[in-house]
Amino acid sequence: MMNRDSPKGKDESKLRRWVANLQLESWQLELLITGFSIFLLATGIGEYNEINRNIQENKLNPGANGLNPLLSISINFILDTIPIGMKFFLINLLIHLLLRGFWIGIVGLSSVSNFIDYDKLGFKGKFRKFMPENVRSLDELIVYLDKISSVIFAYTFLLVFSIISVVIVFAIGMSLMSVTVILSTSQELTVWVGILNLLAIFVVLFYFILAVIFFLDTLFFSAFKKSKWFSVLYYPIYRVFSVISLSILYRSIYYHLITTYKRKQIVGISFVLVIVLIVTLKADALDVNVFYPERTNISEQYMVDEVYDDLRADDHFIHRLSLPSKYVENGFLELFLRYNPKDNGILELLCPDSYKLSPEEGVMQGFKAGMKAQMDTTLNVDELIRDKNYEAKLIESLFCQTQIFEIYIDGELYPNPEYAFKTHSSNGERGYLTIIDVAELGRGKHLLEVKKLKAGGTARLRGVQTSDLKMEPMSKLNFWIQ
Template sequence: MSNTERPKSSEEGKLRRWVSNLQLESWQLELLITGFSIFLLASGLEEFNSFNNRFQETKLINGANDVNPLINDSIKFILNTIPIGLKFFLINLLIHLLLRGFWIGIVGLSSVSSKIDFESLRFKGKFRRFIPENVKSLDELILYLDKISSVVFAYTFLLVFSIISVVIVFAIGLSAMGISVEYMMSPDSSGLAVGLSILMVIVVMFYFFMAILFFLDTLLFSYFKKSRWFSILYYPFYRFFSFISFAFIYRSIYYHLITNFQKKYIISFTLVLLVVVYSFRAAGQLNIDKYYPEYTDKSELMISEVFYDDSRMEEQYIRTASIPSKFVSNGFLELFIRYNPGNNAILKVICPDAYEMEYRPSVLIGFQEGMKADSIIEAMTNNEEYDKRLLASIECQTSMFEVYIDGQLQSDLDYSFKQHAAHQEKGYLTVIDVAQFGRGKHVIELKGLVASRTTVLREVTEKDLSMKTKAKISFWIE
């Protein structure tokens, strides 16, 4: 009997010794990972913010595609939460690095002397007893800091994975809600489809309710699992949310912490971390300019560098319009109006024939045209029908804009399609003769058709459209 169990015991002993050795040397791995992670986070956070802004500026614009706005918002929610998780991660790693640095300092000091000679200090009164009882020896402090540092390191990853779980679960819920509402609001939906959509909305609301309970159970140290009757009902939902939230990745860390450390310490550390993050955020948003107004690009009394090509920062995108400079010297002003994919729903109403203007000939048509021209590209440029469609398209698309200079409507403007040199923003270019306005300051007011907010989850109609000011740009004629 003992012979049959010996190999198993031997394997367990080897594993235990390997884990013990790994635990003794884990501080080196912790410092290595922490150092690299801090470097990558510090350098990568700005890069991610740049990517996030660029992606949302060009891809996640409500109304720009056939994707439901709530799904777009779900993706934005995920992308906007990532920097928050990264900041939590960075702060925790900095705390861990500080603790490990302190620990290494104590280890170095203990190599000189590991004892504290309280007798030589000659404390009197209550200090004679209080100080020796409450001051740890260097050996005790080394063990204590080693333990705390490892816990903080593990807690860092627990916190980050928990944030990811919350984001994933609520993004799935928002997407499902968006799909349900879209089908319910669709004019082509049958009575059965509407009924199923309403049922789906109810299911999604129940999903959110159970998701909140799932995360509350985590925050309350598995309180709901301890109830005899409620745990029976809660179990299938726990399994479901554990799967979609990837909770199985960090579950071992979670249960190890709540079973080996007092709840008050876990809560206290979490609250301190939240206060630190909130303090940094509040400090960044602190407004001491009480008498300076909030910026708006719809007032001629405010000037934004984003409107001027020679002043705009390299990473900034054109949002509405731009001109080359504040100063005009040759009597002609170039005005670039950005094509906003969010206006696709409006253009679909006023310019239904201008939809999908990219010329994509079939292979057969390409070869047929190639018999008459040197190449398919040449055949495309020689297509008179396509040119007529382009002309009709730009005339229709730019009809959604009105350009005023000093309150005077500029009619009969000649527009061309253009991709701006800054970030290849697509838009419309017109050149205005401003010599008649004379020397001094002048203001361009750009108005455009805007759909009412009630069209977020339904199709836009002509009754929903109204002309509103989009930007005011000041310039000076020399």
């Protein structure tokens, strides 16, 4: 037994008193963190959606060169799940703030009076015995609410981290699955490729089975760790997935809760919080416009503001195409068609010479060019860096790339449109600009339709072939000549 007068015993006693004082004053920290978190979440969800939209528009295009489509989908899944976790976090913190506010009100009331005079109330019959036995005193209510508020505060962080764990584990599994898709769609279907594909499928299935076992153990209050024989098999699974799911960061909270509180209490609180989240999400998705059509970009009967520069919000990206306005005043229609990295596989097939059009102007290349120019004064650094035939390559590449589009005005194919590369002023979207003379069409409403060569998702995974290409409608929109 350790002597309390020893230096180590004094340090532990001092630490215990410090922790005890911190626990008594923890409600102040809870309110401070809750209020600050609510403010950040309420203002940050919109900002995050904008950042997420920017990332997905410019960096995570499935099918782009160098980016595995399923890996891109996995990352998008994580990014799209974060706002749900943020809303769940916000709801729980609001509940915590409400309970803490109620708790503070009870504390203030108890300082005035802490006694309920049941004789003065004059209850009769069974109420005379039932009410004093089942109505908590203010002191008991203060302790009870304090405990519930602290549990919800800690439990909120536990649930949010648990959701993050599930998303991460699922995203890793989807990334592993991409290997099987690539092997199964490989053009070289040899015996070894087939064996590797079967092995990869087995690894993916084994991974998901182990992941399900890991999360079931968590849901069933560590039941697998209590099994005499299965715990031996489960131990390596637990160690691996503890790292993959990042549960090592929050498992202390989990074990504290399941050992301190009854299972039915934990299940009850979880059920209530999940119901609140589901109700909130359903309320956001509630649609009372049952007679209004689904939004579409390929119908002239539906006006989409995002395709007109003067109507599109500043934080919205151009997804397919854009016109300056739905009204044409000078007889020329400016059509911007966005370059989509999803089409890289198609462009690689049709325009292989257009790959890596941007000249590489790295530090070493510039240094070497500068050294050559110093040795030979007749040479120019810019000429050494840039390809002399670069302009001709641009013209040839522009013509080739824009062959994937077909433009129709009032149902008739517009012949030989002239294009130019353009970076749009909206949000820096890259694409192609063509200016169409529509002065002879006459005043009034007209229909612009754009078709585009497309290939299926499977074709993009294994490599696009000519037989995969099909010209399909991309967008229809109206414009008016004044």
